[in-house]
Amino acid sequence: MIIDGHAHLFHPKVISNVKKRKNMVEILDLQTNGAKERTGVSSLENALKSNGVRGCLVLPTAGAKEVGRTNESFYRMVKGSKLLYTAGTLHPGYDANKEELIKFKSRDIKGIKFCSFSQKFALDDPATYQLFNLIRKFNKKENSGFFVILDTLYGADKFFGSNSKHNTTPGLLAKLIRNFPEINFIAAHMGGLAAPFSEICKNLTPMDNLFLDTSNAAHVLSEKEFVYLLKTHGPEHIIFGTDWPWFTHLPEINLQKSMLEKAGFSSMDMEFVFSKNMACLAGITLLTA
Numbered sequence: 001m002i003i004d005g006h007a008h009l010f011h012p013k014v015i016s017n018v019k020k021r022k023n024m025v026e027i028l029d030l031q032t033n034g035a036k037e038r039t040g041v042s043s044l045e046n047a048l049k050s051n052g053v054r055g056c057l058v059l060p061t062a063g064a065k066e067v068g069r070t071n072e073s074f075y076r077m078v079k080g081s082k083l084l085y086t087a088g089t090l091h092p093g094y095d096a097n098k099e100e101l102i103k104f105k106s107r108d109i110k111g112i113k114f115c116s117f118s119q120k121f122a123l124d125d126p127a128t129y130q131l132f133n134l135i136r137k138f139n140k141k142e143n144s145g146f147f148v149i150l151d152t153l154y155g156a157d158k159f160f161g162s163n164s165k166h167n168t169t170p171g172l173l174a175k176l177i178r179n180f181p182e183i184n185f186i187a188a189h190m191g192g193l194a195a196p197f198s199e200i201c202k203n204l205t206p207m208d209n210l211f212l213d214t215s216n217a218a219h220v221l222s223e224k225e226f227v228y229l230l231k232t233h234g235p236e237h238i239i240f241g242t243d244w245p246w247f248t249h250l251p252e253i254n255l256q257k258s259m260l261e262k263a264g265f266s267s268m269d270m271e272f273v274f275s276k277n278m279a280c281l282a283g284i285t286l287l288t289a
Contacts, residue, residue, distance in 0.1 A: 001271075001286055002253065003055040005278040006149070006188060006215040006241025007044060009077065012036050015245070024159040027194055029219035030246045038245030041077055041084065048083050051249035054275075055284050058086045059113040059149060063120065064093035071100060075107060085282055087111030087149060090135075091119055092127035101138050104146070110282050113149045116168045117156035123172040129179070136182045147184040147281050149213075154195035170195055170203035177210050184209045184281060186239060190217035190229050197225050206233050211277065214256050215241035227263045235260075235269035239277050 019025065019032045037043065048056055058078060062070035071088045078084040088104045090097045090112055104110070112135065116123055138144040150168060157164040170192045177185045190212045191204040204210065212233055218226050230238060242252045260270050279286050 001275040002053045003275045003278045004053050004242050005057050005239040006213050007056050007058055007244040009058050012039055021159055035245045045083050047249055053249055056084055061089045061113055061115045061119055064091040067091050067094040087113040089113050092121045092131045105144050110145050111147055111149055115151035117162045117166045120166055122165045123176055132180050136180050139182045149186040152187055152189050153193045170199045174203040181209055186211045186213050188213050189215055194220055211237050211239050213239040213241040215243035218255055226259055230263035235265050235272040238273045240274045
């Protein structure tokens, strides 16, 4: 069974905006050709069905003023789908994060997605730590099981002209993870998309509450670097993700199988990467039929 732990339902305008940034597209090896056709629930569901993928976590983010509206929109988009699950999103500048967390719990939404550069907040800001402390309280007092997915695009300010203080770096991310052991974290893109490999290795050492997802990273890291991270963190802390619509399922499945084999992962190890880890975090029931 395969679960895609990292996918997006982008508006075509987002895809157009990214395509304009040719240097970034080249560095990240984004498959932008045809990406405009890979939008919407039906397109994603068809891609999943045709490639034997049994579940997919969609990752929304929003500015402070749009958090509630975005969460409601994504919940309604995937409601009733047998394949799609949605994360929620929050923001340090949003004044109703507690109410959103209550809503997440009632809807069995466990994942919370953040992208600091696009949401315009700093990981080390006191308001950010207050927000993560709120998530921690829900996990400790109410056994909510909330986990966090963080985008890790390194040097996003150079690609998007955003505030450099809002960048996510392996160092800032590691500090956050260590400060909140009650929260499981997924560091997208193997911990640092286009980050210096030495920074990833130095800061994101194995931790009980740290998971890495595979999305995009194998297109940026060398094979040796990627396999090193797989071996270092182990199969129970790696999560398969495609970053759809920037990449498509069959090529990514084949690429990751090849990488996992090179890391010496057994078929049982691969089950953790391709489905069991995400199913456990998100509360997805695995059906073999």
